[in-house]
Amino acid sequence: xxxxxxxxxxxxxxxxxxxxxxxxxxxxxxxxxxxxxxxxxxxxxxxxxxxxxxxxxxxxxxxxxxxxxxxxxxxxxxxxxxxxxxxxxxxxxxxxxxxxxxxxxxxxxxxxxxxxxxxxxxxxxxxxxxxxxxxxxxxxxxxxxxxxxxxxxxxxxxxxxxxxxxxxxxxxxx
Numbered sequence: 001x002x003x004x005x006x007x008x009x010x011x012x013x014x015x016x017x018x019x020x021x022x023x024x025x026x027x028x029x030x031x032x033x034x035x036x037x038x039x040x041x042x043x044x045x046x047x048x049x050x051x052x053x054x055x056x057x058x059x060x061x062x063x064x065x066x067x068x069x070x071x072x073x074x075x076x077x078x079x080x081x082x083x084x085x086x087x088x089x090x091x092x093x094x095x096x097x098x099x100x101x102x103x104x105x106x107x108x109x110x111x112x113x114x115x116x117x118x119x120x121x122x123x124x125x126x127x128x129x130x131x132x133x134x135x136x137x138x139x140x141x142x143x144x145x146x147x148x149x150x151x152x153x154x155x156x157x158x159x160x161x162x163x164x165x166x167x168x169x170x171x172x173x174x
Contacts, residue, residue: 009163014153017170021145029086030137031070042110043119043140047127053111062133069093093134118147 031037045057069089110116122143123136131139152170159166 009167010153010157013156013167013170014149017152018145018149020171021149022142025138025141025145029070030066030090030134037067038110039116039119040137040140042112043116044123044133044136046113046116046120047123047136051113060133065093065096066133066137090134093132118143 031040041057041059041063044059044063048057050057069092119140122139122141126136126139148170152166155170156163156166
């Protein structure tokens, strides 16, 4: 229906992808998406000018604090047991001085460059204005949503066939 009946479905798809992507960005706790830690670290390193692969790249203390606050399976480990909520952990992150933290185990083994440029741009902007790692993470997520919405727009606008498949694929959460 969207592909055939509506006028300019590519614009509507772009808007839907953007709205759903922003909702998904803030609905998911930090570092809880599959392998998000490695992806965040690679984009963070690129935003700092580390374009080649360096396994032992030094990250600031606020990155380590973010990783300590939202270890994998946060919901199962802390939230379900009544130890913390996402909001309480974010509040703690925003009020804790991270200068004493050292990045002991923050390592990324990803060597790619091009797919991480949008996230690195978002992180770089936040780092320029002095934001912490949590804001960098959300900026990276939002930049990825923006680039994906633009790609969905262009794909549907230029598609001669299989428009329904493009719409379906663009609206899937992952």
